[in-house]
Amino acid sequence: xxxxxxxxxxxxxxxxxxxxxxxxxxxxxxxxxxxxxxxxxxxxxxxxxxxxxxxxxxxxxxxxxxxxxxxxxxxxxxxxxxxxxxxxxxxxxxxxxxxxxxxxxxxxxxxxxxxxxxxxxxxxxxxxxxxxxxxxxxxxxxxxxxxxxxxxxxxxxxxxxxxxxxxxxxxxxxxxxxxxxxxxxxxxxxxxxxxxxxxxxxxxxxxxxxxxxxxxxxxxxxxxxxxxxxxxxxxxxxxxxxxxxxxxxxxxxxxxxxxxxxxxxxxxxxxxxxxxxxxxxxxxxxxxxxxxxxxxxxxxxxxxxxxxxxxx
Amino acid sequence: xxxxxxxxxxxxxxxxxxxxxxxxxxxxxxxxxxxxxxxxxxxxxxxxxxxxxxxxxxxxxxxxxxxxxxxxxxxxxxxxxxxxxxxxxxxxxxxxxxxxxxxxxxxxxxxxxxxxxxxxxxxxxxxxxxxxxxxxxxxxxxxxxxxxxxxxxxxxxxxxxxxxxxxxxxxxxxxxxxxxxxxxxxxxxxxxxxxxxxxxxxxxxxxxxxxxxxxxxxxxxxxxxxxxxxxxxxxxxxxxxxxxxxxxxxxxxxxxxxxxxxx
Numbered sequence: 001x002x003x004x005x006x007x008x009x010x011x012x013x014x015x016x017x018x019x020x021x022x023x024x025x026x027x028x029x030x031x032x033x034x035x036x037x038x039x040x041x042x043x044x045x046x047x048x049x050x051x052x053x054x055x056x057x058x059x060x061x062x063x064x065x066x067x068x069x070x071x072x073x074x075x076x077x078x079x080x081x082x083x084x085x086x087x088x089x090x091x092x093x094x095x096x097x098x099x100x101x102x103x104x105x106x107x108x109x110x111x112x113x114x115x116x117x118x119x120x121x122x123x124x125x126x127x128x129x130x131x132x133x134x135x136x137x138x139x140x141x142x143x144x145x146x147x148x149x150x151x152x153x154x155x156x157x158x159x160x161x162x163x164x165x166x167x168x169x170x171x172x173x174x175x176x177x178x179x180x181x182x183x184x185x186x187x188x189x190x191x192x193x194x195x196x197x198x199x200x201x202x203x204x205x206x207x208x209x210x211x212x213x214x215x216x217x218x219x220x221x222x223x224x225x226x227x228x229x230x231x232x233x234x235x236x237x238x239x240x241x242x243x244x245x246x247x248x249x250x251x252x253x254x255x256x257x258x259x260x261x262x263x264x265x266x267x268x269x270x271x272x273x274x275x276x277x278x279x280x281x282x283x284x285x286x287x288x289x290x291x292x293x294x295x296x297x298x299x300x301x302x303x304x305x306x307x308x309x310x311x312x
Numbered sequence: 313x314x315x316x317x318x319x320x321x322x323x324x325x326x327x328x329x330x331x332x333x334x335x336x337x338x339x340x341x342x343x344x345x346x347x348x349x350x351x352x353x354x355x356x357x358x359x360x361x362x363x364x365x366x367x368x369x370x371x372x373x374x375x376x377x378x379x380x381x382x383x384x385x386x387x388x389x390x391x392x393x394x395x396x397x398x399x400x401x402x403x404x405x406x407x408x409x410x411x412x413x414x415x416x417x418x419x420x421x422x423x424x425x426x427x428x429x430x431x432x433x434x435x436x437x438x439x440x441x442x443x444x445x446x447x448x449x450x451x452x453x454x455x456x457x458x459x460x461x462x463x464x465x466x467x468x469x470x471x472x473x474x475x476x477x478x479x480x481x482x483x484x485x486x487x488x489x490x491x492x493x494x495x496x497x498x499x500x501x502x503x504x505x506x507x508x509x510x511x512x513x514x515x516x517x518x519x520x521x522x523x524x525x526x527x528x529x530x531x532x533x534x535x536x537x538x539x540x541x542x543x544x545x546x547x548x549x550x551x552x553x554x555x556x557x558x559x560x561x562x563x564x565x566x567x568x569x570x571x572x573x574x575x
Contacts, residue, residue, distance in 0.1 A: 251427030270433075
């Protein structure tokens, strides 16, 4: 229990630090946002009025406090370019990116575990050599290029989906998942290769340890030793990796959403960056980082569940 | 060196050899002006245009050559920033320990836990796109992983007998670090520089795919892919060649790194 409380506390501190970083880094940008918002229409009076309206004439710490309080109440402020509440603009996009990421992680686990276990058990077979080389190649293909190849193959040659015809999950959930499967595949492919490689490497390293040899010498079946001892211990680094991967997958979706024109967080982040829509950029970066921090916390707890001795 | 590593080394050397050849051509000679448009030219692959032409009639091969140069400039600068500051941070924290170590490593871990794409986008969101911002953004994102590797090596080395004995001879901290510790990091540095190149090429290509890299009309491999995507069903090769070039670069560096890692 003490461990859990300590962990939650440090996570809270991290979240606080992240929010401060996001807020203050945007306030050091040279230039008055009110001026850039008014553009050519800027007159001294108008600038003063808007500066006051946007609260830019108040001291920074005060604005930061207000910003955090508002966020805790679910209010991220107003977008500069859409002139709407950031929350109402983002709510659907968050869902889209989450669904995409969850499909990608399910795909990764569902394909990588059986394959990794197979290559670990048959580490000398011909098929293993082929798989290992293929793995090395797939790891070198960036997700946006594999995304283009997937579009070409499944969208153009096999006509399994229409590129660009994304359906919102609010309209039709199944068709949405059917479309998101392909971008998720592009995100998952390199991750699958990495997990397979890691699982194989750690399992092989584990299999040469003394306790495994002892287990064999006591007459245990190869299968039983592998699943009960080797695999169990090989899982720990794999779980760490999967946790880091989850954060990576969310960030990776920014690029892949662009390839498949999926209107998620990544796409609106990019348009907000080029439109210098700072409240939006702030909100999205903060959301994504909160996500990263929380998934890191989840990994630490998962470790604990796996091995009670570990205290991270 | 095992047989497996030898194969990796040879293939890796061949692939990076191709990349450096393309880099040299990109700097000194391209068959056509990579920016020259010619609407009359056929888009398909021919002896004159071995990778075909893009939608504006620009020679794809020439653009790929210059794109390789751009990517390598960014990747090289990013790795340089990462290695330099990573080594400084890594040796300081590893060698001295104490509160410097605590503070810098906490910071380091916080940055490390952050996906580099997100960090780079934050910096670009603040300062606008373009090559220099991209180098700065990715460079910062690359420091922590180098720092971590260097720190753990320094920790291993600093308590070895020979370091203790130089210390007894009265050598100062600076001399111990520069003369006695840093030279021993060569092997670790080599493989982490190679994997750094692998990651930097990937990150540069990704960012320029998103339109956050080198400004158009200058060719960059990532941007070529995103431009070609609109014509993917009529002229797929315009996307495939730059894509394959990126794969060759990444594969080459990762194979070399894997081969040098276990020595």
